[in-house]
Amino acid sequence: MSDRYIDFANSSIGQRLVGALGLPSPVRLERWQAGRLRPVEGPLLIGGGELAGQVNRFASKLTDAVFSYGPGSFNATSWIPGQGPKLKAVVFDASALLHTDQLKQLREFFQPLLRSLERNAHLVVLGRPPETLSDPFAASAQRALEGFSRSLAKELRNGSTLQLLYVGEGAEDQLEGALRFFLSPKSAYVSGQVLRLNACASQVQDWSRPLAGRKALVTGAARGIGASIAETLVRDGAHVTLLDVPAARNDLEALAARLDGRFITLDICAENAPAQLIEQLPDGLDILVHNAGITRDKTLANMTPEFWDAVLAVNLNAPQVLTKALLDSGTLRDDARVILLASISGIAGNRGQTNYAASKAGLIGLAQAWAPLLGERGISINAVAPGFIETQMTAHIPFALREAGRRMSSLGQGGLPQDVAEAVAWLGQPGSGAISGQALRVCGQSILGA
Structure with missing residues (x-):
């Protein structure tokens, strides 16, 4: 959604008024566009x-x-x-x-x-x-x-x-x-x-298409950040398989058709989900992106067992179980890249999100713990921790909280799904095996956490 304050602050009248009042004056961020030749x-x-x-x-x-x-x-x-x-x-x-x-x-x-x-x-x-x-x-x-x-x-x-x-x-x-x-x-x-x-033997061969020939799976891909990740991976040369819940089939199918990819409808928490997923990926994987996630926010005093269990099952347990199954079956190939979508809530905590923050901190811990073991096969695993990102979900946050989330960073604004997607695509590159077991924050240097 549009950030009206940035629109105003960068207008001719707004620049004068913001300057006179000493208000924050965030600029529109320059983002990568198609056709650009040099970094x-x-x-x-x-x-x-x-x-x-x-x-x-x-x-x-x-x-x-x-x-x-x-x-x-x-x-x-x-x-x-x-x-x-x-x-x-x-x-x-x-x-x-x-x-x-x-x-x-x-x-x-x-x-x-x-x-x-x-x-x-x-x-x-x-x-x-x-x-x-x-x-x-x-x-x-x-x-x-x-x-x-x-x-x-x-x-x-x-x-x-x-x-x-x-x-x-x-x-x-x-x-x-x-x-x-x-x-x-x-x-x-x-x-x-x-x-x-760290040292890494893999290198990118073509910087215009650094993911050329690589097969990627993106969970929670029907819309929002997941869809943007899929689009960016395809832009960089990857062939994508998109996964989401059966209820999102129409959006998933339309996106797969536009990206010339495949799609899978699957409940990732189902007991037979690992076997079904392996069966759907006969050609193996080079990039695995765990983006699927849910929120069920309540203070701990009001947290129901159902809210707690659902968030931990989708956000943390499913990535653990599915990744292990893909590894054990050989579906996730040597020199693969695994990217886990965490959150700054998992680093700094957030009121009313004990379940969500626990799940996202667990993903960061998973990356740290698994990195040395997966490194024996040349596989890297990292977490990407978004901050305030402009999505349909944040558009429904009350105005005052939404504005606070936007301004409480060094860049003074919210990020876009593209920002998260660019980080994921970079960590999916062959040479990014030089990074493993780490968490990259995409948050405009939010004041929350380090």
Whole structure:
């Protein structure tokens, strides 16, 4: 649904009034559109240590305007504060900051460029996983990057975002895939996130269709976020099978026809659901997206056993049971990608949602626990945790709560189903096996949780 406040705040009259009253002034976020050729449309600035040099080697694939700033000698045009062009993307390698005294380089690099960012700019800080460093001082300095990055992300304006990527030894060749996502409008509603990249042998062969030849299953796919996920997977080259309850058959069938995919109507909580699902997937799966979920909100004092059991059965037990059956049967192939749709409620909690938050936190725990075991087969498993997303469900929230949900984030607005779908599609890529057992929040850096 339309966000009338953003429409007003970005009108000529609204801009003057909002500015005069000191009200929040969120900008319309730039999102990926069909026909776009490069992840970054504008100047990309690179600075820092050795990892920045590696980024510079493929930077020309990201944009046609690459600049360097600060220490480091790269084959790029030097950017001069106050004189250089406005920046659309920034990458700073902080992996060489191994002592408290060196952390001042963060201020020295970022402070001069903050007033030179274009609207909807995307910034990424690179580091090394603190837990892999034997020197306590070095580990401390690298851990400090997290506090810096999350805080600076909250200071950015005009729809800009910032992430921190800890790059493990051997994962350097997966930087291109990660930056293609985080420096582009595909990550428009992702900010203040911290992820770890690990070594991964798989690589994307064609960046225009990174999921080409891969078979995907999306549950809860008839409408809303599930339908958007299916559409985005197909856009990126995947062949999709859509699953939803029998009551959603008409919507499911229409979407499958439009996407040239298949559909399955199934109650995922039924005792025979695993066997039925395996029978319907004779060609196997490369991408499994557990999107199906329900809410039955009540405070715990008023929570009925039926409400509790239904939410835990659909949201948590069914993904566990179905995934195990697909794994044990070999239907879920080696090097597959499993994506679980969690929620920031599972991270921060939410009044009246003890059942829902428990189920979503359980999915994050499932990803963390299963990651090392599935990694033996090259399979990654991650959770995507949406925040306030503009859907039919949120459209029915009372006005005051809806407005609060929209504004309580660094980006000052709700996200779109496309934002969640882009994150899922990225985690479904071959190279995204570099990420496993992690939770990626798609919430505009909501003030709820970390």
